[in-house]
Amino acid sequence: TIREHVTINLGTAGGGGVTSIGDDCLLMAGCHIAHDARLGNRVIIVNSAAIAGHVVIEDDVIVGGLCGVHQFVRLGRGAIIGAVTMVTHDVIPYGLVQASRGELDGLNLVGLKRRGVDREDITALRAAFQMLAQGEGAFQDRAKRLGEETDSAYVQEIVDFILGDSGRSFLTPG
Incomplete structure (x- = not known):
């Protein structure tokens, strides 16, 4: 429309x-x-x-x-x-x-709730966000570590986005 x-x-x-x-x-x-x-x-x-x-x-x-x-x-x-x-x-x-x-x-x-995302996935996303916000190392390094540790498809989507091709930097948490 x-x-x-x-x-x-x-x-x-x-x-x-x-x-x-x-x-x-x-x-x-x-x-x-x-x-x-x-x-x-x-x-x-x-x-x-x-x-x-x-x-x-x-x-x-x-x-x-x-x-x-x-x-x-x-x-x-x-x-x-x-x-x-x-x-x-x-x-x-x-x-x-x-x-x-x-x-x-x-x-x-x-x-996420409106789309019916399971509570387990939302919990994984919240934990991932905290790691990205407060983990050790550079933002890209935290994302790489997160990708190695996650079983969540939603979290992996964030990792792939961060590690993907971009001509700009990212808004980072906190």
């Missing part, structure tokens, strides 16, 4: 030539999707939010009203961005981002 005053730019030759929007998305009034952005399925972009060029938004993400997402940022599956937030770094899957300059404040627990 594309509401009033939404702008969507075409892809550019230098950026792959495609701007794509998945199924069952909601683009609310006045939001902007820039060139070469890729939105997954069931993405909600709330009123007057701006998604810059080359942004990748995975499935089931909500971007709050009046947000700005910087170019080349990736928003992992199931993340939620609070209203009036500027996001300049990649956001892990299921991350909760708040504050005017975008801080990774926790996990999108409401979204």
